[in-house]
Amino acid sequence: MATHVMPIFAEVHNSPADSDNQLSAEQLANLPILPLRNMVLFPGMALPIVIGRDKSMALVKEAMRSKSHIGVVCQVNSKVDDPQLGDLYRVGVVADIIKVLELPDNSTNVILQGLAVMSLDAITQTEPYLRGHVTKLDDTHPKKSDKEFNVLMQSIKEVTFHMLGNMGNSAQELSFAVKNIDSPFYMIDFLASNVPFEPRQKQLMLEERDVKKRAYMLYSFLTREDQLVELKANITSRTREDLSQQQREVFLQQQIRTIQEELGNDGNDSAKLKERAKTKKWSDKAQQWFDKELKKLERLNPQSPDYSVQYSYLDTLLNLPWENYSKDNFNLKRVEAKLNRDHYGLEKVKDRILEHLSVLKLRGDLKAPILCLYGPPGVGKTSLGRSIAEALNRKYARISLGGLHDEAEIRGHRRTYIGAMPGRIMEALGKCETSNPVIVLDEIDKVGQDFKGDPASALLEVLDPEQNSHFHDNYIDIDYDLSKVLFIATANNLQTISQPLLDRMEVIEINGYIAEEKIEIARRHLVPKQLEENGLEPREIKFPKETLAAIIEKYTRESGVRELEKKIGKLLRKIARLKAQGEADYPTTILPKDLKGFLGAEEYHSDNYEGNDFAGVVTGLAWTAVGGEILYIESSLSRAGKSGEKLTLTGNLGDVMKESAVIALEYIKAHSQQFGIDYQLFDKYNVHIHVPEGAIPKDGPSAGVTMVTSLVSSFTQRKVRGRLAMTGEITLRGKVLPVGGIKEKILAAKRAGITDIVLCKENKRDIDEIKEMYLKGLTFHYVDTIKDVIDYALLPEKVNDAIAL
Known part of the structure; x- marks a missing residue:
């Protein structure tokens, strides 16, 4: 509603009574009607109007010529250009035209004076202007004594x-x-x-x-x-006060800029930061925080050390991607093809990524899972992160956590410290330029701790899907949303990861490769990569499968393929040297017989089964950080001396393995009759248990059943069944307990030529999850007690006669 006062006030030229006497019945029956837009004329009042319509102009000219009265009514809808009876209010005013003014801009102004109130009963004429039948309306006045x-x-x-x-x-x-x-x-x-x-x-x-x-x-x-x-x-008064305060601030800011210009700073830093901030997609809270920190910068002297610190902080804020997200690739077939092309095997990981992408496609929004890829070195855990990022069409970053000791590397330093920096998480996001990249946290099991804090505890907030939507970096000092980041951690050993941190991650085990898988990986990925890195044409050098198998068997011993890639690279470098020297007789197809000339003498002999010609020698299966291995348990008896020492353990054994040996011997003593052993032998003979390759530390409960079998074989001199290996933990009650690392142990057994494996019944569930290709050529014997193990593992045939008392 407008609140300005109109510039022209009413003047009384004729009283209403005089006007009434001048209105004849003939005039009231056919009075010219002038419609007005958004204007109401009252009796006795003067009103200036602007004539714009042709009909209105014709009416004014005719009324001035004939000096007649007109009827003035207001339109109901001001937008109607040619109003009729239904478009007009029924009550108006009989008026006179006092003056007509022709203005320089060709517009016509008319001053009207109201005479008496009338009622518009009907329209009697529409052309060239409106005429109508009207009736005068009289007022009802109150009494003077009211x-x-x-x-x-x-x-x-x-x-x-x-x-x-x-x-x-x-x-x-x-x-x-x-x-x-x-x-x-x-x-x-x-x-x-x-x-x-x-x-x-x-x-x-x-x-x-x-x-x-x-x-x-x-x-x-x-x-x-x-x-x-x-x-x-009131609003105007407050606005004036605000403007006064604003003008004061503007004046002070101008003074600050003038002082800064005198000191050699043109103030462009602040302006550039403001321009960059306009392009950022961030929350209102982040914008307010930035504006507050920018004002601090503008108040600082550019020559002071604090100026560069504050500028670096604002620059870091602007470098973060905030609410900028890359669009995921929801073509599941393309993602699956990409993962299969880059990595052979690893079915569990690929299925989990496809499941996550499927749910994300259906829901449209999902907190990213925290995946932990766990397995031996060289199986492709780290490189899998890059493939996942490319398959999802996301940016990729890798953070190495090996040997990390400082908590500030994760959460950043507070800005009060000299040389403060944001944490590695924030730095990775700044490099990726999106808030939903794939970040690989490499070697999470090798995070250390010292007086500078515990980085593993700092990772609890990063790797908790319920907390990382408000991650607080000490340097940034404002919450940041990490819930859309797909974190992939890698580890070789879960035992060194703290339990709270492990609970926040979804552990996916990546097992070692069998020889057939290594051959395929070498043929598809390693050989082409090394050919390119060594300057050779893709099809210039060929590796038959039997050559790759020979390299794997005789020159490497690992669960992954890292050493295999090094050997292929070493061989190709020697060929590249021959080619660079201009020698034309270098081989283009590498055969097994050529390996010795390029790689030297065979470095490893396969862990072949050594036979059962000696009593007390039993083959066990062990898990190591580089995969599975076979383990020989040897035991021998010797006449007891004066020292009274009854049990000797050698082979660099850990505490758990030593305890297994003690349990094995005590169990045999308690059940000697069951195994056909004279109890007097335990007093007259010392027992020596040895595990070869004494320089290598060994520990764990998996060799329990192997030790029992070895001791029973030594005391009874019974032969051990040929091409047999076993694994399992024992108890004093004679129970066989399940153990882990079954797949790696099976691979080691296959490499050694083992055909029969003794396992705990509960480990059958692990066998059922392993693909058939890994189990080919193996027979599994599931046992419940130690007696079951001895009954199957030891043959009635004896190596020597029974030990004399």
Whole structure:
């Protein structure tokens, strides 16, 4: 609603009574009708209007020529250009045209004066302008003795003066006019015409012919208008105060800029940071934080050390991707093909990635899982992260955690320290330029701790899907959402990872490769890669499968393929040297017989089964960080000496393995009759248990059943069944317990030519999950007690005669 005061006030040229006498019945029956947009004319009031429509112009000219009265009514809808009876209010005013003004801009202004209120009954003519049949309407006046009306008029004056007082100097002329009006009836129409009410409100007052009711209506509208004017005045006052404070700040900032220019700084740093901030997609909270820190920068002297620290901090904030996300690739077939092309095997990991992407495609939003790839070195854990990033169409970053001791490397340093920096997580996000990359946390099991803190504990917040949506880096000092980042941790040994950290990750075990898988990996990936790195053409050198198998068997001993790649690279470097020297007789197809010339003598002999010609020698299966291996347990008896030492253990054994040996011997003593052993032998003979390759540390409970079998064989001199290996933990009750690392142990057994394996019954579930290709050529014998092991493992045939008492 407008609240300005109209510039022209009404002047009385003719009283309403005089006007009524001049209106004849003929005029009332066919009066020219002038429609107005958003304007209401009151009797006795003057009103300036601008003529814009052709019909209105024709009416004005004819009325001026004939000096006739006209009827003035307001339109219901101001947008109608050619109004008819239904588009007009029915109550208007009979008026005279006082003056017509032709202005320099070719517009025509007309001043109208209202004479009497009329009712528009019908339209009698539409061309060239409207004419209608009208009826005069008379007012109902209150009695002079009506005290209520007198008080009401006094209240109208008071509220009017209060309102005009809040309107300031612009209302002085109107206030002066109100003071000089004596007639209450005239004052009602004067205020209704000159106070800027809405057209609908003015029309309601015009239609109300009871003067007292019209006065009440005017008082209601004036009160509301007074409240609005007062509210506007308050707002204007506060705005002036705000502007004054703002002008003061602008002035001070200008002074700061002037001082900085004198000191050699042109202030471009702040402006450049502001421009960069306009392009960032971040939350309102982050924007407010940035603005606050930017103001700190503007107050600093560019020559002070704090200036560069603050600028570096703001630059770091702007380098972070915040709410910038890359679009995931939801073509599951393409993702699967990419993973299969880059990595042979690893089915569990590939299935988990495809499951995650499938759920993400259906839901549209999902917290990224924290995957931990666990397995021996060289099986492709780290390189799998890059393939996953490429398959998902995400950016990739790798953070090496091996040997990390400082907690600040994860959470960042506080800015109060000299040389403070954000943590590695924030740095990786800045390099990736997106907030949903794939980040590989390499060697998470090798994180250390010292007086600088425990980085593994700092990783708890990073790797918790329920907490990392509000990750707090000490340097950034504002929460950052890491829930869309796909973290992939790699580890060789789960035992060194803290349990709370392990609980937050989804562990996926990656086992070692069998020889057939290594051959395929070498043929598809390693050989082409090494050919390119050594400057040879892709098809220039060929490796038959039997050659790759010979390299794997005789020159490497590992679960992965890292050593295999080194041997292929070493061989190709020698060929590259021959080619570079111009020798034309270098081989293009590498055969097994050529390996000795390129790689030297065979480095390893396969762990072949050594036979059962000696009593007390039993083949066990062990798990190591580089995969599975066979383990020979040897035991021998010697006449007891004066020292009284009954059990000797050698072979660099750990505490758990030593305890297994003690348990094995004590169990045999307790059940000697069951195995056909004379109990007197334990007093007259010392027992020596040895595990070959004494320089290599060995530990774990897996050799328990192997030790029992070895000791029983030594005491009874019974032969051990040929091509047999075993693994399992024992108890003093003779129970065989399950052990881990079954797949790696099976691979070691196959390499050694083993055909039969003894396992605990509960390990059958592990065998059922292994692919058939790994189990080919092996027979499994599941046992429950040590007696089951001895009954199958030892043959009735003896190597030598029984030991003499």
